Amino acid sequence: MLDEINSKEFLDRITSVVPSGKQIEFQNMEYYNFIHFGLNTFTGKEWGDGKTDPSVFTVKEINTDKWVLQLKATGSKGIIFTAKHHDGFCLFASEYTDYNIRKTAYKDGKGDLVRDLAEACKRHGMKLGIYLSPWDRHESTYGTQEYNDYFCNQLTELCTSYGDIFCFWFDGACGEGPNGKKQSYDWERYFEIINRLQPDAVIANCGPDVRWIGNEQGKGRVSEYSVVSTRLRDRLKIAEMSQQKEGAAVMSRMPAERDKSLGEREQLIGEELCWYPAEMDISVTEQGWFWRKSFELFKLRSVDNLMQCYYESVGNNATLLLNVAPNNKGELPERYVKRLMQFRARLDRQFANEVEGVKISQDGNSFRITFLESEIKTVVICEDVTRSQRIEKFRLTANGEAVYSGTTVGFKKICNLKKAVKCSEIVLYTDKCRNEPYLYRVRLFR
Numbered sequence: 001m002l003d004e005i006n007s008k009e010f011l012d013r014i015t016s017v018v019p020s021g022k023q024i025e026f027q028n029m030e031y032y033n034f035i036h037f038g039l040n041t042f043t044g045k046e047w048g049d050g051k052t053d054p055s056v057f058t059v060k061e062i063n064t065d066k067w068v069l070q071l072k073a074t075g076s077k078g079i080i081f082t083a084k085h086h087d088g089f090c091l092f093a094s095e096y097t098d099y100n101i102r103k104t105a106y107k108d109g110k111g112d113l114v115r116d117l118a119e120a121c122k123r124h125g126m127k128l129g130i131y132l133s134p135w136d137r138h139e140s141t142y143g144t145q146e147y148n149d150y151f152c153n154q155l156t157e158l159c160t161s162y163g164d165i166f167c168f169w170f171d172g173a174c175g176e177g178p179n180g181k182k183q184s185y186d187w188e189r190y191f192e193i194i195n196r197l198q199p200d201a202v203i204a205n206c207g208p209d210v211r212w213i214g215n216e217q218g219k220g221r222v223s224e225y226s227v228v229s230t231r232l233r234d235r236l237k238i239a240e241m242s243q244q245k246e247g248a249a250v251m252s253r254m255p256a257e258r259d260k261s262l263g264e265r266e267q268l269i270g271e272e273l274c275w276y277p278a279e280m281d282i283s284v285t286e287q288g289w290f291w292r293k294s295f296e297l298f299k300l301r302s303v304d305n306l307m308q309c310y311y312e313s314v315g316n317n318a319t320l321l322l323n324v325a326p327n328n329k330g331e332l333p334e335r336y337v338k339r340l341m342q343f344r345a346r347l348d349r350q351f352a353n354e355v356e357g358v359k360i361s362q363d364g365n366s367f368r369i370t371f372l373e374s375e376i377k378t379v380v381i382c383e384d385v386t387r388s389q390r391i392e393k394f395r396l397t398a399n400g401e402a403v404y405s406g407t408t409v410g411f412k413k414i415c416n417l418k419k420a421v422k423c424s425e426i427v428l429y430t431d432k433c434r435n436e437p438y439l440y441r442v443r444l445f446r
Contacts, residue, residue, distance in 0.1 A: 005265040014268060015388040015435040017227045019275045023209055024385065026167065026202045027277055027411050029127070030314045032078040033071050034281065034323035036289040037113075039089045042328050046290055048087025050099075050138030057104035062113065062330035064120040070332055071126070071324065074340040075347065078127030080169050080321065083114050083158060085131075088138030092162075096153045099138050118162040129167035129201075130158050134185050135175055143181025152186075152193055159197035168194050170206040204279060208233050213278040213318055214257035218305065220312030223407040224278055225263025226389050229255050229271040232262075265392075265434075275388075277411070280313035283323035284336050291325040296333045306343040315414030317389075350378060353446040360442055365430045369442050373424040378445040379404065379415040381428065384438040393432035398423040420446075 004010055019027070040048050042056040071079060084090045090100035092114035102109050114130075121128040134151060141147040159165065170190075174182055191208065194201055202209035211232065213220060232255045261267055284306075285295040301309075306322075313320040324340065327333050355376070361368045379396060383389060389410045396404040396415060403426075404415045426444070430437045 004269060010265075010269070011434050014227055014265070014273065015390055017273045017275050018388050019226070019277070019385055020209070022200050022202050023275060023277060025200070026210060027319055029077040029166075029319065030412075031076055031310070031320045031322065032080065032127070032129070033076045034131070034283075034289070034321055035067070035079055035081050035117075036085070036291075036323055036325045037330075038082055038085050038091060038290070039087055040085065040290040041326065044292060046288060048085065048089065048137065050086075050088045050136070052087065052089070054089065054099065054101075054103035055105075057101075057106065059328070059330040060105050060107065062106070062116065062326075064113070064116045065123065067117070067326070067332055068120045068124045068126050070337050071340075072124060074337075074344045076126070076322075078129055078166055079117065079121060080129035080131055080167055081114065081117055082131045082133075084133050084136070084154070086133045086135045086137055086173055086175070088133075088136040090154070092158065094154055094157055096150055096157075097139065114158070114162055122163060127166040128162065128164070129169060130162075130165055131169045132158065133173065134170060134183070134190075134206075135173040137175070143176075143183050147183055148186040148189065152189060155190060155193050156197065159194060165198045165201045167202050167204050167210075168198070168207070169204045172206045205281075208274075209276075210279050210319075211276050212257045213280045213313070214259075214262075216281060216283075218280060218282045218301075218309035218312065220278075220280060220316045220318060221260060221262065223264070223392070224317040224410065225408060226275050226277040226317065226385070226410055227268070227273055228263045228276050229268065230274045231255060231271065232257070233274050233276050278313075278318040279321055280309065280318050281321040281323070282309055283325070284339060285323075285325075289323055289325065291327045291333070293327075296327070296335055300335060300339050303339065303342045303346055306339075307346055310343075310347065311414055311416070314412060317408055317410030317412065351445055355444040355446065358442060358444055360439060362439075365433055365437055367428040367430075367437075367439060367442070369426045369428060369444070371424060371444060373422065374444065374446055375420045375422045376426065376444050376446065377417055377420040379417070379426065380441075380443040380445070381409050381413045381415065382411060382440040382442070383409045384440040385411055387438045388434075390434045390437050391430050391432075392434060394428060394430045397427045397429070398425070 039052045093112040094100050118128050136142045204210035205212050285299040355371050355374050358371045391409040398421045403417050
């Protein structure tokens, strides 16, 4: 195996895998928000059963411009909104069900919250993404082929009526419906509709463009690779046969999002490969996705924790999807917004004093980074991912001494030095590399 994983043929094959244009655009967003909102906000549930009367939704007006401006002020680039959660209730005026926003007090039954948010995003330069739950505990056709038609009709509505969508976000929840059956989701049909009608949108989580990082606790891997086996991307197809004996055997051998060694050379031998970057999804509260009064009072993440999540996602070759749930007045809770602004202020302070005039020269697998003498605390390294991800182990030296060591770099690696170091040169040594390394950018901060 050692000869194979170090062979030129194998390494050339790994480093031939590169991101699509829309994957690059997506990862450039770095940090963006989830908004979980719906009937659950008013009932205190995480998963509604599809039987709740829409009249519990008592809010008549919602200032979506305020939502967008509040989140934009935290540095967010976009919002992924729960157009439909597992209860089947739609926050848009779908023509295919009356279990939607038109049956509530919102705008006297004439509103469409997805449209209002889409227009607010457009006005203020934010991107809109859509969460549409495949699991539907209200729709009577769930568990039959007709449900796939229903779901595709709603996808088409969302793709054609609300402007540009940057992301469609799916989860794999597949519980029993009202008829006691589970649904066989026609994923390929869903993906075809999105790719045809919204070709610039990535399909995330249960989708071919962006993968789940493997937990919802804000924990990243030490080494985060974007080149993985296509079997990870295509696991949904195999999952359908997982209840069968042969299917279960296949599933047991598949790479999984939770694997600590995901993307390591040994895992890629003999595999078809794809570019499949990671996304970390967390909530500003320590638990729960929908608003609860108790969460607002007692369960907020600390600024230190949010910073750590940022370093382990944006700072470690992934993106950060941070949920902020409106309350039962249709407002983003003041404590949530205040905490995110504190988080933003901490980030701004850390990256406020950038060193200008940085020059990079390459000598084989090492890079000499020169600049006017400064006291350096943070180094940000970005590989040129249009040439794939290549660095597997690196170290930084200043004044002849090691000041940082790490593994993968990828789209972005934030290196926080243990203490500031006064110097005019830093050398980046790539001690293990899949092929000749290429850097896109190096930034230094005092």
